[in-house]
Amino acid sequence: MQIDDYNNAAVFSQFPVYGLNSVQKQAFLQQRLNWLTHHHAAHCPEYARLLTCIGEANSPMCNIEHIEQVPPVAARLFKDYGLKSIKDDEVFRLMRSSGTSGRQSQIYLDADSAKLQSQILVKTLQHWLGKQRRPMLIIDAKETMQNKNGMSARAAGLQGMSFFGRNHCYALDENMQLRIDEVKSFIERYHNQQIFIFGFTFIVWQQFIQALQSLGLKFNLQQAILIHGGGWKKMQQQAVDDKTFKQQINAQLGDVSVHDYYGMVEQTGTIYMQCEHGHLHCPVWSDVVVRDINSLAQLKNGQQGLLQVNSALPTSYPGHSILTEDLAVIHGEDDCPCGRLGKYFTLHGRVPNSQVRGCSDTFS
Amino acid sequence: MTEINTDKLAEAFVSALAIDAAEVNDELAYSQHPKWDSTAHMVLVAEIEAAFGIMLDTDDIIDMSSFAKAKEIVAKY
Numbered sequence: 001m002q003i004d005d006y007n008n009a010a011v012f013s014q015f016p017v018y019g020l021n022s023v024q025k026q027a028f029l030q031q032r033l034n035w036l037t038h039h040h041a042a043h044c045p046e047y048a049r050l051l052t053c054i055g056e057a058n059s060p061m062c063n064i065e066h067i068e069q070v071p072p073v074a075a076r077l078f079k080d081y082g083l084k085s086i087k088d089d090e091v092f093r094l095m096r097s098s099g100t101s102g103r104q105s106q107i108y109l110d111a112d113s114a115k116l117q118s119q120i121l122v123k124t125l126q127h128w129l130g131k132q133r134r135p136m137l138i139i140d141a142k143e144t145m146q147n148k149n150g151m152s153a154r155a156a157g158l159q160g161m162s163f164f165g166r167n168h169c170y171a172l173d174e175n176m177q178l179r180i181d182e183v184k185s186f187i188e189r190y191h192n193q194q195i196f197i198f199g200f201t202f203i204v205w206q207q208f209i210q211a212l213q214s215l216g217l218k219f220n221l222q223q224a225i226l227i228h229g230g231g232w233k234k235m236q237q238q239a240v241d242d243k244t245f246k247q248q249i250n251a252q253l254g255d256v257s258v259h260d261y262y263g264m265v266e267q268t269g270t271i272y273m274q275c276e277h278g279h280l281h282c283p284v285w286s287d288v289v290v291r292d293i294n295s296l297a298q299l300k301n302g303q304q305g306l307l308q309v310n311s312a313l314p315t316s317y318p319g320h321s322i323l324t325e326d327l328a329v330i331h332g333e334d335d336c337p338c339g340r341l342g343k344y345f346t347l348h349g350r351v352p353n354s355q356v357r358g359c360s361d362t363f364s
Numbered sequence: 365m366t367e368i369n370t371d372k373l374a375e376a377f378v379s380a381l382a383i384d385a386a387e388v389n390d391e392l393a394y395s396q397h398p399k400w401d402s403t404a405h406m407v408l409v410a411e412i413e414a415a416f417g418i419m420l421d422t423d424d425i426i427d428m429s430s431f432a433k434a435k436e437i438v439a440k441y
């Protein structure tokens with residue numbers, strides 16, 4: 001492994017997902033993020049102006065010495081501006097965030113960045129799911145995928161995850177109601193294989209688990225895995241926490257290991273998976289920083305603040321360092337009891353009064 | 365590398381991508397042809413698996429970016 005191959009995606013995409021310690025990872029990410037900052041400053045005029053405004057452009061093209069110093073772009077800027085570092089005719093895919101109120105983020109991908117995102121997503125998920133595809137139960141409707149006006153974040157999530165499945169079964173109909181017969185026959189058919197279940201947290205809870213409960217239906221799955229994401233806002237409104245969610249799933253479905261994940265359309269391909277100890281883990285291609293809400297000063301581990309996400313992936317738009325509106329606590333680096341290297345953290349809701357933009361929160 | 369039935373593979377492409385048999389050649393590539401998008405890709409995977417009685421893994425699905433690549437991948441099984 002060559003740490004200085006920071007500019008060679010074919011090399012760094014092969015890095016072990018949770019296998020570099022902080023020193024090795026810093027050596028890779030520092031060079032990569034510097035390169036991305038220069039690249040975007042040269043190809044995205046709005047981004048160059050932004051760097052100038054914050055005085056970074058004068059510090060010889062903002063060469064950072066530590067990855068925490070990369071100037072983050074506020075997530076909302078992707079709603080206000082069509083930030084991209086490629087020409088119009090190079091746009092291969094336009095991704096939009098979902099959002100009930102206000103504007104949507106617009107993320108422009110060229111063919112190379114779309115490919116890199118898929119590769120990294122696959123590499124990350126292979127760590128949790130293995131390379132063999134599993135019978136897959138999707139807790140959503142087939143119709144969700146079929147919106148042709150740019151891909152919604154939910155559809156993109158379903159699409160990315162569907163690579164890991166085979167014999168896909170959609171558990172919900174176009175009205176998001178349980179397709180009980182289809183689900184029953186799917187589970188009967190594959191109950192002794194390792195079924196992969198995927199869905200957005202609130203949809204899994206309300207349209208699937210609660211629907212099964214009201215029907216008094218239980219299953220006895222063996223070594224199944226549920227991956228879910230999209231945010232906890234609506235779950236918190238119903239006072240359902242991670243622990244309750246997992247308990248109810250096991251009560252209803254049997255032996256299922258449940259993993260939350262965190263990710264956003266602005267950094268598609270990068271996902272933070274929740275380990276057995278309830279921690280979200282940075283894969284080798286990304287890193288997080290927590291900042292004070294008001295001063296934006298970097299906080300220590302254990303302190304709660306705004307989450308900044310840095311990613312080695314975005315080349316077609318300046319999204320390699322983003323300040324989110326999510327609150328988080330970093331608990332440590334390289335020393336989670338699960339053994340995975342990298343920083344690990346938990347999320348604690350969103351900044352009050354920020355525009356709501358949780359992924360599955362648009363569904364009610 | 366074992367010889368594979370290229371006609372059978374081409375048929376899977378025609379049916380999964382809803383394209384003309386004449387359009388299937390080694391240059392046919394994912395994201396280059398408007399019909400070969402990520403949704404069609406999963407249909408294609410299912411067609412190939414059924415046609416050859418094989419089960420592709422996730423690496424194969426990512427690597428299968430052209431008709432030429434698909435021939436290589438199917439030949440592995």
Ligand SMILES: [Zn+2]
Pocket residue numbers: 275276277279281336337338339340344
């Ligand atoms: Zn862990």
